[in-house]
Amino acid sequence: MDMSQYLDIFLEESTENLQTLNENILELEKDPDNKEIINSIFRVAHTLKGMAGSMGFNDIADLTHKMENVLDKFRNDILKVDSNIITVLFKCLDTLELMINNIREDNNNTVDIKEIMDLLENINNEQTKNTKSDNSIDFSLNIYDENIIKQAKEKNYNVYIAEVILADDCLLKSARAFLVYKTIEDIGEILKTVPSVEELEQENFNDRFYIMFLTQKNEEEIKKLILNVSEIKEVNIDIPKGSDLKINVKEKDEKIQINKEVQDNKTKKDTEITPINKKEEDKDKNKKAHQSVRVDLERLDKFMNLVGELVIHRTRLEQLSMNYKLTDLHETLEQVGRITSDLQDLVMKVRMLPIERVFNRFPRMIRDLSQELGKDIELIIQGEDTELDRTVIDEIGEPLVHLIRNAADHGIEPTEERIKLGKPSKGTIKLIAYQEGNKAVIRIEDDGRGLDIEKIKRKAESIGINTEGMSESDIKNLIFMQGFSTSDKITDISGRGVGMDVVKTKIANLGGTVEVISEKGKGTSFIIRLPLTLSIIQALLVKVSGETFAISLGFIDRVININVNEIKLTNNKEVILYRDKIIPIIRLSQKLNLEETYSENKYIVIVKAGEKTVGLLVDELLGQQEIVIKPIGKLLQNLKEYVGATILGDGLVTLILDVAAIV
Amino acid sequence: MQVVIFNIGKEKYALETRIVHGIEKMMNITKVPTAPYYVSGLANLRGNIISVIDLKKYLNIISNNQCENIIIVEVKDEKIGLMVDSVQEVVDVEDEIIEKINNDNNLIKGVINFKEYIVTLIDGENLLK
Numbered sequence: 150m151d152m153s154q155y156l157d158i159f160l161e162e163s164t165e166n167l168q169t170l171n172e173n174i175l176e177l178e179k180d181p182d183n184k185e186i187i188n189s190i191f192r193v194a195h196t197l198k199g200m201a202g203s204m205g206f207n208d209i210a211d212l213t214h215k216m217e218n219v220l221d222k223f224r225n226d227i228l229k230v231d232s233n234i235i236t237v238l239f240k241c242l243d244t245l246e247l248m249i250n251n252i253r254e255d256n257n258n259t260v261d262i263k264e265i266m267d268l269l270e271n272i273n274n275e276q277t278k279n280t281k282s283d284n285s286i287d288f289s290l291n292i293y294d295e296n297i298i299k300q301a302k303e304k305n306y307n308v309y310i311a312e313v314i315l316a317d318d319c320l321l322k323s324a325r326a327f328l329v330y331k332t333i334e335d336i337g338e339i340l341k342t343v344p345s346v347e348e349l350e351q352e353n354f355n356d357r358f359y360i361m362f363l364t365q366k367n368e369e370e371i372k373k374l375i376l377n378v379s380e381i382k383e384v385n386i387d388i389p390k391g392s393d394l395k396i397n398v399k400e401k402d403e404k405i406q407i408n409k410e411v412q413d414n415k416t417k418k419d420t421e422i423t424p425i426n427k428k429e430e431d432k433d434k435n436k437k438a439h440q441s442v443r444v445d446l447e448r449l450d451k452f453m454n455l456v457g458e459l460v461i462h463r464t465r466l467e468q469l470s471m472n473y474k475l476t477d478l479h480e481t482l483e484q485v486g487r488i489t490s491d492l493q494d495l496v497m498k499v500r501m502l503p504i505e506r507v508f509n510r511f512p513r514m515i516r517d518l519s520q521e522l523g524k525d526i527e528l529i530i531q532g533e534d535t536e537l538d539r540t541v542i543d544e545i546g547e548p549l550v551h552l553i554r555n556a557a558d559h560g561i562e563p564t565e566e567r568i569k570l571g572k573p574s575k576g577t578i579k580l581i582a583y584q585e586g587n588k589a590v591i592r593i594e595d596d597g598r599g600l601d602i603e604k605i606k607r608k609a610e611s612i613g614i615n616t617e618g619m620s621e622s623d624i625k626n627l628i629f630m631q632g633f634s635t636s637d638k639i640t641d642i643s644g645r646g647v648g649m650d651v652v653k654t655k656i657a658n659l660g661g662t663v664e665v666i667s668e669k670g671k672g673t674s675f676i677i678r679l680p681l682t683l684s685i686i687q688a689l690l691v692k693v694s695g696e697t698f699a700i701s702l703g704f705i706d707r708v709i710n711i712n713v714n715e716i717k718l719t720n721n722k723e724v725i726l727y728r729d730k731i732i733p734i735i736r737l738s739q740k741l742n743l744e745e746t747y748s749e750n751k752y753i754v755i756v757k758a759g760e761k762t763v764g765l766l767v768d769e770l771l772g773q774q775e776i777v778i779k780p781i782g783k784l785l786q787n788l789k790e791y792v793g794a795t796i797l798g799d800g801l802v803t804l805i806l807d808v809a810a811i812v
Numbered sequence: 813m814q815v816v817i818f819n820i821g822k823e824k825y826a827l828e829t830r831i832v833h834g835i836e837k838m839m840n841i842t843k844v845p846t847a848p849y850y851v852s853g854l855a856n857l858r859g860n861i862i863s864v865i866d867l868k869k870y871l872n873i874i875s876n877n878q879c880e881n882i883i884i885v886e887v888k889d890e891k892i893g894l895m896v897d898s899v900q901e902v903v904d905v906e907d908e909i910i911e912k913i914n915n916d917n918n919l920i921k922g923v924i925n926f927k928e929y930i931v932t933l934i935d936g937e938n939l940l941k
Contacts, residue, residue, distance in 0.1 A: 743845050780861070781854060781861060782863045782890060783888075784851065784863040785847055788844070794854055796861065801840055802841075802855060802856050802861055804842065804844060804854070
């Protein structure tokens, strides 16, 4: 069968599953006794194993299987969760991720899984030793069962406990268990099974289960009967000693109560555990509802194009109805207009994803970093449901990684130093996202040592920047310059002088800005502002030499009306004086090789791009409008003056100027 | 092979229909200042923005005729409009009547000899390399 068509789905879902595993295992480390987390890990691991198996990636399936074995030990309380095992599990996830990446890139790199398999095996073996010393199968019985046993014994029935071990490759575990159950039921009466019958039905057990029953047959006969069921590897029959039962009877006051409670609860389906289960289920449901449909991004783009088209034709219709003065038509068109704008909003929203997608990898990263650096660091995440355009989500991860690593490495002081300074020994890094107007803001705050202004000044002077007369915040923002690292030593984590300028460029490419606020000894905050979507912007439409252009409002500081005679020359460059400031002027017509239209009355659009403030001279202002950015195609893509083009209401294509490239 | 035959100036040219996506009437074209001389600009093709090339300028043909049609071709997953004077017809041609010509210009695939007139066959794949 050709599996290639499923490969994409497999890759995407596996990546998602691995992420969930990462999160859950992290959670488990904090809350080792939470069975619900273990179960959820188990479920995800199982899905991963199943998918890898059916796609023929046996290495992945094997490794996941080994991991499942360990998890199973947690679930059955045979193994205690400790940080060593967690580390091995994380290693396991990393290996799996590597393997999946190799499949994605379709290279033939094979990942050696022997080492990690051995590690897992070791954990497994440790467990086996444990089981032997600590047989935790609990066959405590309630008073009713005990009465039956008493009566049965009088009638020459014997009590047995059968340990049934299924074959390793057994596929239908629950079916086999059921057949064994049936077989025993035919020859006697079943008192109890471990795990419970429900769990057996749900295949909620590993390779073995136990059945306690009454029968008149002898051990050999029973064994033979059970082994008649196929795919059974081994059957061990035990006769519980009378004393065991007696102990149970002695302790029965307590135990009966507990058992009764459990039984009652089971029947009511309303135990103290179930409410939690239910909550978890609800949560799961929510999650499912959020990610129920996978849509190719290309289809969404097409969808958006079609809606855009609809808007264009609506505008045409509106013009026609005005021309012919048809009131009825006009009213209908107003309705259509409302619907199309709703539709447009909806398409935009469909492209948005919660930033959780990016944030969810950081708890794991902080855990690793704090181990690596020997610092105690806590990560607080807020506002992970803030939504951003898919493109931004894809790109923002890398700069955030840089900033968080910096915060952990340079920001947070070593524990001893913190204690000396009277700070809490645990360092805190906050990652906060929220929406502010049509921008999304991400803040990365640490409570570490803050930026050292003197150090930055020295560094700046050493590379030839004059810091005299610069404000403190200007000096702090120097760290975003290329090759600017004040770290004395280069570590694996940060300080190679590449981080910050890359961060800035990357964010600028997304149409965003980054700034830093810092107080010495108190901490540092990086504030990133990003447009909510990349494909729709607010723009000012201007006319230059008869052509219309759009300028993103994000760059525009203000627009002023001037008389061309106000333009002055200094150092052979054109400038204007505005509020006592000298602002250099760029004539757009000149910049774009267009013939200048003569008029005394013109407009200056004052734009800010990075540190530069420049006035763009234009002929006319046509107004502000929301526009959809569309690519202008390969043929013209190396023209750096434009970021793209858009189609206006009248169907005409208009170029969008790239202010950053022009000034 | 099926080709679209069109006129530019006094000459006739052809493109394989395999790469032709459609034939449009002249559209509104937005000038792109700073673009290469043969690019007439951008047009709105049913919600998609396409670049339009003036084939006349691209092939260095002098003609004062008005462009009536734009042929939309799809090359390397990208649609591009080619401005031509007028589209004449779509015909099937036998490979035998195509005469290969050797020249440095790999834009020309050959010449189709229809006896009454000849048509230059443009290699669409090599357009805009």
